[in-house]
Amino acid sequence: xxxxxxxxxxxxxxxxxxxxxxxxxxxxxxxxxxxxxxxxxxxxxxxxxxxxxxxxxxxxxxxxxxxxxxxxxxxxxxxxxxxxxxxxxxxxxxxxxxxxxxxxxxxxxxxxxxxxxxxxxxxxxxxxxxxxxxxxxxxxxxxxxxxxxxxxxxxxxxxxxxxxxxxxxxxxxxxxxxxxxxxxxxxxxxxxxxxxxxxxxxxxxxxxxxxxxxxxxxxxxxxxxxxxxxxxxxxxxxxxxxxxxxxxxxxxxxxxxxxxxxxxxxxxxxxxxxxxxxxxxxxxxxxxxxxxxxxxxxxxxxxxxxxxxxxxxxxxxxxxx
Numbered sequence: 001x002x003x004x005x006x007x008x009x010x011x012x013x014x015x016x017x018x019x020x021x022x023x024x025x026x027x028x029x030x031x032x033x034x035x036x037x038x039x040x041x042x043x044x045x046x047x048x049x050x051x052x053x054x055x056x057x058x059x060x061x062x063x064x065x066x067x068x069x070x071x072x073x074x075x076x077x078x079x080x081x082x083x084x085x086x087x088x089x090x091x092x093x094x095x096x097x098x099x100x101x102x103x104x105x106x107x108x109x110x111x112x113x114x115x116x117x118x119x120x121x122x123x124x125x126x127x128x129x130x131x132x133x134x135x136x137x138x139x140x141x142x143x144x145x146x147x148x149x150x151x152x153x154x155x156x157x158x159x160x161x162x163x164x165x166x167x168x169x170x171x172x173x174x175x176x177x178x179x180x181x182x183x184x185x186x187x188x189x190x191x192x193x194x195x196x197x198x199x200x201x202x203x204x205x206x207x208x209x210x211x212x213x214x215x216x217x218x219x220x221x222x223x224x225x226x227x228x229x230x231x232x233x234x235x236x237x238x239x240x241x242x243x244x245x246x247x248x249x250x251x252x253x254x255x256x257x258x259x260x261x262x263x264x265x266x267x268x269x270x271x272x273x274x275x276x277x278x279x280x281x282x283x284x285x286x287x288x289x290x291x292x293x294x295x296x297x298x299x300x301x302x303x304x305x306x307x308x309x310x311x312x313x314x315x316x317x318x319x320x321x
Contacts, residue, residue, distance in 0.1 A: 007117075007146055009037055014114035017077055018084050020277075028073055035070040038108050041145060042138050049107075053131055057161040057189035058314045060131045060177070063138065066106030069176075075285035079205070080114045082274035083174055086203050087115060087124050090171045097122055099153065101170045103129040103160035103190050104177035107138035111174060113146070121150035127170070128152065129160040161189035162247070165197040173198070174205040181211050181268035181291040182308065183315035188232060192249050196241045200234070208233040208273040211316070213256060213306065216290070218263030223282070223290065225269070227256045229316060230308055253307035255321075260302060266293040268316065295320055 016030035049063035070076050083100070090098045102112055105128045112126055130136050136157050143152055156163065160175065173194050178187035191204060209232040214223035230236070230251075244250045258266060267290040272280040282288050295302060295318070303321040308314070 003145065003147065006037065006041070009033070010113065010146060011117045013037070014117035017114050018081050018118060020081075027077060031071065031073045031076050034076070034110075035068075038070070038110070038142070039067070042107065042141060044107055044138065046134070049134055054312060055131065055159050055161060055186055056312065057159075057310050058186035058312065059184050060104070060159075061185065063107045063132055063135045066104075066132075066135065067108060067110075069106070070108065070110045072285045074280060075176075075287065076110065078274050078278040078280055079111050079174070079176055082205055082278035083111055083172070084115050084118065085277070086172050086205060086275060087119065090203065091123060094171055097125045098171045099125050099127065099169055100172045100174065101127050101129070101165075101194065103163075103173065103175040103194065104186075105130045105135065105139055107132075107135040108142055109139055111176065112151075113142075113148075116146075116148055116151045124151065125153045126151055128155045129158055129163060130155070131157065131159050133157060161186045161193050163193065165194065168197070168199055170198055170202055172203045172205065176206075178209070178287060180270050180287055180289050181315065182209065182230070182232070182270070183291065184313055186314065188308070188314060189247075189249065189310050191232070191237060192240060192244075193247060195234075195237045196247075200238065204234055204237070206272050206274040210271045210273075212269045212271075213258070213293075213304075214267050214269045214290075215258060215260065215264045216267055217261070218265075223267060223269055226258050226266075227254065229254065229268070229306055249310055251308040253305055256304045256306060258302045258304060260297075260299050262299055264299075266295060267291060268293060293318055 013030045013034040016026040044067045051062045053060040179185045211230050212228045213226045216223045305319040
C-alpha cells in the first residue's frame with residue numbers, strides 16, 4: 001500500500017479515536033484498525049520483543065507486549081484524547097510549538113500518532129524516550145513510513161526513571177508505563193524523576209492515579225473502598241520530591257484496619273484520571289483490574305501496614321500486624 005494511502009487510513013482512525021464521545025460506533029473499529037495497520041507494517045513478533053527489560057525501578061515491558069496495549073479500546077482512546085486536549089489547551093497559553101516529552105513510547109508511540117495527524121509541526125513537537133533498542137528501531141521506521149520527521153525533536157534510548165533532562169523547555173509530559181495498582185512497571189519512578197527536573201507549570205499526564213484498598217464480598221460485583229493508599233497527582237509528586245533526595249524516593253506508610261467476613265477478599269483498586277473528561281475506572285482497561293492481596297488471616301479484624309516502594313518490582317508492601 002502506498003504511503004499516502006496508509007497515512008489517509010491513519011488520519012481517519014485518528015479522527016475517530018479523538019472523537020469527544022466516550023463511546024460511539026466507530027471507536028472500536030478505529031482502535032482495531034489502528035492496531036492492525038501498525039502490526040501489518042511492522043514486525044513486533046520476534047522472540048526478543050517478548051522479553052522485558054529489568055531496570056532498577058521495575059520492568060520495561062517487551063516490544064510485543066507494549067504494542068498490544070493499543071488494542072485496549074478505552075485505554076488508547078482516553079490517553080490519546082487527553083494528550084490531544086492538553087496540547088490544544090497549551091497552544092492557547094504557551095509559545096508554539098508545544099513540546100511534549102513522551103516517556104516509554106513502545107515501538108509505535110501510539111499515543112502521539114493521532115495528535116500528529118490532527119496538528120501541524122508548528123503546533124507540536126515530540127521528544128521520545130524509550131529504553132528498548134528494538135522498540136526504538138521500529139519507532140524510527142514508523143516515523144519514516146508516515147513522514148513524521150518534522151514532528152520529532154529527539155529520540156533518546158534511555159531509562160526514563162534516571163534520564164537527565166537537558167533543558168526545561170517542555171510543556172507536557174506523558175507516560176503510560178504502568179500496570180494495575182502501580183505494580184511491576186516504572187511509572188512512579190519515571191514521573192518523579194522527570195518532575196524533579198522540570199518547572200511546576202508543566203502538565204503531567206495522567207494527572208491522577210489513585211490506588212485504594214478495598215474488599216469484595218462473595219457474590220458482589222462492586223468492591224467496598226476501605227482506604228485510599230495513594231493519590232499520585234502533581235501535588236503528591238512534588239511532596240514526595242521535597243521529602244526525598246538523590247532519586248531515593250520516600251513514600252508514607254499507613255496503618256489500616258480491615259474487618260473481613262467469611263468470603264471477603266482484599267484487593268487493590270486503581271482509578272486513573274488522565275485529565276478532565278478522560279477517566280479510566282474499574283474494569284475499563286487492564287490497568288483497572290483488581291489486584292488481589294494475600295493475607296494470612298481470612299476473617300475478623302486485620303491490622304495492616306501498607307507502604308508503596310520502588311525497587312526492581314515496585315508496588316505496595318503489605319505487613320500484617
